[in-house]
Amino acid sequence: MSGGNTFLGMPAFPQNAAAAVQDSQLRFNLRKATHTIRGKRASVVAELPDWEELRTAGKEIKDHTLRNLERYLLQLEEAVTAAGGHVHWAADAEEANRIVAGLVKATGETTVVKVKSMATQEIGLNEALEDQGISAYETDLAELIVQLGDDWPSHILVPAIHRNRSEIREIFQEKMASFGRAAPEGLTDEPRALAEAARLHLRERFLSTKVAISGANFMIAETGTLVVLESEGNGRMCLTLPETLISVVGIEKLLPTWQDLEVFLQLLPRSSTGERMNPYTSTWTGAVEGQEFHLVLLDNGRTRVLADEVGRQALRCIRCSACLNVCPVYERAGGHAYGSVYPGPIGAILTPQLRGMESELDASLPYASTLCGACFEACPVAIDIPEVLIHLRGKARHPRAERLGMRAAGWVLNSPARLAGAQRLGGRLRRFVPGRLPGPLSAWTDTRDIPDIPAESFRDWWGRTDGGTR
Amino acid sequence: MRVALFITCVNDTLFPGTGRAVVTLLRRLGCDIEFPQAQTCCGQMHVNTGYPEEGRRLARHFLDVFAGYDAVVAPSGSCAAMVREQYPRLVGTDEAAATVPKVHELSEFLVDVLGVTDVGASFPHRVTYHPTCHSLRGLHLGDRPTRLLQQVRGLELVPLPGAEECCGFGGTFAVKNPAVSAAMCGDKVGNIMATGAEVLCAADNSCLMHIGGTLKRQRAGVRIMHLAEILATTEATR
Ligand code: SF4
Secondary structure (H helix, E strand, C coil), X not given: CCCCHHHCCCCCHHHHHHHXXXXXXXXXXXXXXXXXXXHHHHHHHHCCCCHHHHHHHHHHHHHHHHHCHHHHHHHHHHHHHHCCCEEEEECCHHHXXXXXXXXXXXXXXXXXXXCCCHHHHHCCHHHHHHHCCCEEEECCHHHHHHHHXXXXXXXXXXXXXXXXXXXXXXXXXXHHHHHCCCCCCCCCCCHHHHHHHHHHHHHHHHHHCCEEEECCCEEECCCCEEEEEECCCHHHHHHHCCCEEEEEEEXXXXXXXXXXXXXXXXXXXXXXXXXXXXXXXXXXXXXXXXXXXXXXXXXXXXXXXXXXXXXXXXXXXXXXXHHHHHCHHHHHHCHHHHCCCCCHHHHHHHHXXXXXXXXXXXXXXXXXXXXXXXXXXXXXXXXXXXXXXHHHHHHCCCCHHHHHHHHHHHHHHCCHHHHHHXXXXXXXXXXXXXXXXXXXXXXXXXXXXXXXXXXXXXXXXXHHHCCCCC | CCEEECCCHHHHHHCHHHHHHHHHHHHHCCCCXXXXXXXXXXXXXXXXXXXXXXHHHHHHHHHXXXXXXXXXXXXXXXXXXXXXXXXXXXXXXXXXHCCHHHEEEHHHHHHHHCCCCCCCXXXXXXXXXXXCHHHHHHCCCCCHHXXXXXXXXXXXXXXXXXXXXXXXXXXXXXXXXXXXXHHHHHHHHHHHHHHCCCEEEECCHHHHHHHHHHHHHCXXXXXXXXXXHHHHCXXXXX
């Protein structure tokens, strides 16, 4: 089942990606989905003449909030409490899971419904609840597909992006019954039929469950309001029907004022689903009549990220997934290769910062990019992802052979005389360079020919001919 | 105007013909050019692979070498972008302020500084142009290179599908993530073949080396040429 912990212990990104690239069905599904949504995003973004101003506003609001995070968090706590909610602070995943499990247990219930949330996946909440005898049911259609398929989400917005319609039909037919209402007889792979099957399955769940768990896209310090944007309306069912609502939200999701929301309600849907406006925006402030409300504020590495001057811009992220959809590496490798609930370019910079770069996988993530810059261009809050990637590479452990090679190259390149010497040596040995190179360089010659090494470098030509005049 | 050539270490070592083409072209356009012999490398490989210290040393060396010139011209979008985007972060804005703005990629220099788009070239072939990521999104070269190509006598410029997509080179990425790199280049090559072009042109030999190496391995019969090489060709030299 989806969650945070079992991802660890995965091999490094290059190996995961190499396997994914071989899966032609996966590559086809990913290419089709990312290119479709990429096109939609581009056209609705192009409609707004002030997109760049909006983007700058989004960036500045987030930066201002992050610089004053403590102050705004305390303001939020006060506002939520005043509105009858309870605020809990969780330093890490373990503490957050313990708090949520305790709150659910206090209600005497053993099942909860969930609104799609990245934060609860990040901390592996579903597994932690399962260990306590509590079953958590995802209600977002794509999350449901992933959960029923005993699979991992592979995209922020479209967790089941790697699945096609017929695969989904099979998952529904095989698994729905063991989770509740079975899939209807004779289910086809028509999108309408699949959506109807999910609707019936979920409706039963909504009406019978008394506890709901959500995340939030935004929290407003001024009013204590939480905001969820969604497409299906299932989240709204979870937010309103149950008697207890527990929201687990990363501390960076804050906005100072209600008015700031205006900027993000434009940036997020256009960047993420390529829509002018998302179909459902739900807001709630503290407890409403007949419902108890708990807010769990999650740190889990975020204050550490905040301490890094270059890396902290990753906390501006509003999880729109635009960077995934334009990323050529994500398109081929798929989300699972990143070994984290945050895949793609944002995953490559956020995950190693949240988790640290000790594991082989985390250390390989900053290298999962060609630095082509498409992600930066697409990001609605202007996170300079390439800049952060390079910054993290500077902090990563390097393999010994590479370190020696780079040092040697640095030594040669640091002196024109040494560079000229190396070029002459290369020119003289050019006939002996084999078509297939050994060691790590074999990765080059597996699919590409190496260029012919010229007999004379440019600088030697310039010297010999006096700049081409002799 | 004292114009210095920054030929870049990859061109100097592996593609000296590109450097010679730049010399031919700029002389034809009446520029007085110099090649500061002390130049080496912009430091991009080191910085992008995670060795900022080595990169910083190379950046300082670059700034020393090119400080005295009115303009610096480089036939590489990627190295020009490195200097322009990353040097201020790497060595500090003050240290970078005097030299960095004078560094131009070749097509920028031709169009913005010299104010020409017709450079008097002649090259009667079917050509497709790959904009390369750092030229496109780092330097925002826009249509400068294609405007130059459109003025070349006899040249038929055919559009490249998915032109703005990365070819998968990415410096050490091509070696560190070979499977993804090869998959990306495979798609790029497919798009190039679909154009029916005889020549693939770009303003960066590193991307061309990667794509060209794949084209050659697949015996695709498409040649690679740097923008400078096409622009340097005239009826007399053809
Ligand atoms: S990094 Fe930017 S583009 Fe990527 S998910 Fe976050 S906000 Fe969206």
